Amino acid sequence: MCRWLAYSGTPVLLDTILYKPAHSLIDQSLHSRLGVETTNGDGFGVGWYAPDIDTPAIVRDTTPAWNNRNLRELADHISSPLFFAHIRASTGTAVQQTNCHPFRHDRWMWMHNGAITDFHQVRRDLALAIDPGLFSDIEGSTDSEMMFFLALTFGLEHDPPGAVARMVGLVEETGRRRGVEYPIQMTVAVTDGRRLWAFRYSSQGSSRSLYYSTQVETLRALHPDVAFLRHISDETRLVVSEPPGDLPGAWNQVPESSYGVVYQGADELHVFTPAAG
């Protein structure tokens, strides 16, 4: 439905990651290979952390990424050590800025690819489960924003994997109560500006594609001639819906029902299991 990309590591110009690679994310907005939809032209968003500012900047627009000149300008002039980018293929909800990813809450960012099945049927039940103190901050009409608010309700800011597990648990329980066989399909990225979590899960056990980049050290050994690899730290990591570039050995599939954590230190990969909402 959508495609996304999360970068963490040595500060780079957004252009380096968003536009430069063959089959870049921007190229995927026109010609996705692995997505359910080949065109992701229903808006886009980019969110990045700037030096000395806790809250990320988020620029979103309803136009296709491929022809947006402002995105091109930003990519050419902004460097960041941690940024998200998302291109949207709407499954029917309105093409409006408040439905574009990433979503933000204080220093947190969230983006999603996938869907809550028959969202129209469960939207009200899920909305009622949102913390009343957060409810009025909902601005759009997507399942993705709803998932974010549910995760916030369940303590995202203190225990991201636990909160996401409870969110998924609630969505599955609610969907099944309505007779939906496979209530959720998702890859999700979430960050607080320091750590980055990436989830891959679907009720059916057949989730949307998700990849993480190979350790920089390993890649450097494989490709001693690639200049870019010499200029980034060992900690640099990319998580993507669909691999850009054409570097052999660079990409690894995130396993079904699992999540990864990227941060200063050895990254982690864990099994993901929904919890009771």
Add this chain to the structure above:
Amino acid sequence: MCRWLAYSGTPVLLDTILYKPAHSLIDQSLHSRLGVETTNGDGFGVGWYAPDIDTPAIVRDTTPAWNNRNLRELADHISSPLFFAHIRASTGTAVQQTNCHPFRHDRWMWMHNGAITDFHQVRRDLALAIDPGLFSDIEGSTDSEMMFFLALTFGLEHDPPGAVARMVGLVEETGRRRGVEYPIQMTVAVTDGRRLWAFRYSSQGSSRSLYYSTQVETLRALHPDVAFLRHISDETRLVVSEPPGDLPGAWNQVPESSYGVVYQGADELHVFTPAAG
């Protein structure tokens, strides 16, 4: 906050009403005189009934009305016997198409000027009062759309004045429970394509301006030289936030706490009293 206009009568080019008059609605988007805001540049909408089609066409955009070329094109080429037009001044909610008026449900259209006070505080309570079968059709984030859905929940399609009275009653009751002194401020227009209802009410008894045009017959006697008046039927009526044109004797204020009904036959003016939600 906004300005609106509702026309019912002899089919005319939208241009005749929207652009042609001195101080027209489109001019008011730049320079309103009676509004709380002098600029109404946060989007617009126009809705009209076409021959042999029950459901109105609704075109809405997030740009200012004054510079929108597509609106100009439509106004120059579309005639209708019943149409709404609305220019928006956002009080903070997102500038997006789904927050632009008029709103539609089947053959019904709704538009609003005013606000639910401290909407952020009561949004959830009001949302829960919406018919669960309608809840998922909410697309935007405005108080105006919420009011429409509450009115639909309370039977708008069968008894518009009764449903609006219950909607207002609920908003006042909910607001007061939260300590809001004057919970609602509104002028509302609603139509099913045949009849047109216009409401003016505020909890404070100091409502936004609302005017209706003088009977065509009377106007013709006053202004025998005005060609336009000779080409429209006796039944033609305009209801507006702010009078366009400069025809003496043409405009009458809708009294506080009242509503009017425009339809084939003698129009009506009634007292409006909120009812228990």
Add this chain to the structure above:
Amino acid sequence: MCRWLAYSGTPVLLDTILYKPAHSLIDQSLHSRLGVETTNGDGFGVGWYAPDIDTPAIVRDTTPAWNNRNLRELADHISSPLFFAHIRASTGTAVQQTNCHPFRHDRWMWMHNGAITDFHQVRRDLALAIDPGLFSDIEGSTDSEMMFFLALTFGLEHDPPGAVARMVGLVEETGRRRGVEYPIQMTVAVTDGRRLWAFRYSSQGSSRSLYYSTQVETLRALHPDVAFLRHISDETRLVVSEPPGDLPGAWNQVPESSYGVVYQGADELHVFTPAAG
């Protein structure tokens, strides 16, 4: 580069032609089969003649056609006996309303698929050839609008085939002077609201696809069960970049280097030869 459609005949809801058919023009905005680009998401336009108004209405927007709700509204509510629709795939020029087709001059409309090769190199020379009285009306930056203004300069309003022939002649002569081997590639539709001309030509003799619909009478005999065909006049004709629908026998390729004329009476098909500009 783009796709377009021109309809002339019995007044129909735009929806009937733009959205209803399998592989409709709107569907082609996401998934074109015959175009150089598979996605035509860089804006769209629709122009139609309304009863008793000489000048066509033209609505254009920079968003993809497939997700534009206003286009959907218009298609559902506007009928016309003669309309154009165009979806754009920019080859680099800005995505802006004034670069969207159709273009208009008084009662005339013009739309184009193709390109002037190396337009950047010949733009100034061509601009100088435009009638000085028309020059300042240029609003955009496309080769397509330039072609329109050149055709107007060469007498489009009096002799469309002659004016288009001289326009093409000038473009070829100018391009060749700059060392361009194949200076032009085009399918063009032009109308004055009564007649419709459609041109297919390229310097290389390998032009973009263009089709016209089979005579209604013949189609009715082939498909006696298709209700739509019983409700349209014998004179009804469609010219398209890429056939919508799946009716066997419905579509005929416009031959290379030729143009057709659609009007009240027997339609015509002629050889097209560029003339000295």
Add this chain to the structure above:
Amino acid sequence: MCRWLAYSGTPVLLDTILYKPAHSLIDQSLHSRLGVETTNGDGFGVGWYAPDIDTPAIVRDTTPAWNNRNLRELADHISSPLFFAHIRASTGTAVQQTNCHPFRHDRWMWMHNGAITDFHQVRRDLALAIDPGLFSDIEGSTDSEMMFFLALTFGLEHDPPGAVARMVGLVEETGRRRGVEYPIQMTVAVTDGRRLWAFRYSSQGSSRSLYYSTQVETLRALHPDVAFLRHISDETRLVVSEPPGDLPGAWNQVPESSYGVVYQGADELHVFTPAAG
């Protein structure tokens, strides 16, 4: 017609200058006091230099500045030592990104408030005077962009005051040949990323307003309590169409027919005289 602001000095968040002051530029987009138009809602632009990149970033949009969330995001997260901001009130030309200021050529930025009188009449003559090698880079339809391209033609990159003088000379000569009494009205800002030139001139000798900020040292003495002044260098300077803020002694009118230069070292103020085009 428009309002603009140019900042040079200690790197600051754009927010500090664009949003924070009372009667800020963003506020002027809704409520200008000194402009010919009180509303400047026909698009905006912001251009800034980022560290280690010669070419400025330019973000422009066709929406009003006051409700644009992306501008708000950028202002909250981007710091720059030299930036331009512009809000537009169109005098008829299309509201499109390519008509928004600032304009860019390599490392140069240009923005303008004012108009070439009867531009429609002289547009072709002026276009012909543009260096043929630059002609095809024109993207929009404004007089402002034309002035920029003429100044580039006349050597802007080597001698900005001389090139602007010749541009104005040509516009006046061309206009007068067409019977225009007062051919130009302008305030212009131009920069190469190091120096900033600001021009105020009109053929009538009654130019649009333009102000420059008082020397920081002097302001500090006047307002020892204003924290902001302690955090910026002595070299910091602001040039604006209309003063934001309410600091007594902060603003000085640029005299009629003059231009200033802001750069590292003592700034300059000179008489401006048009030269033969």
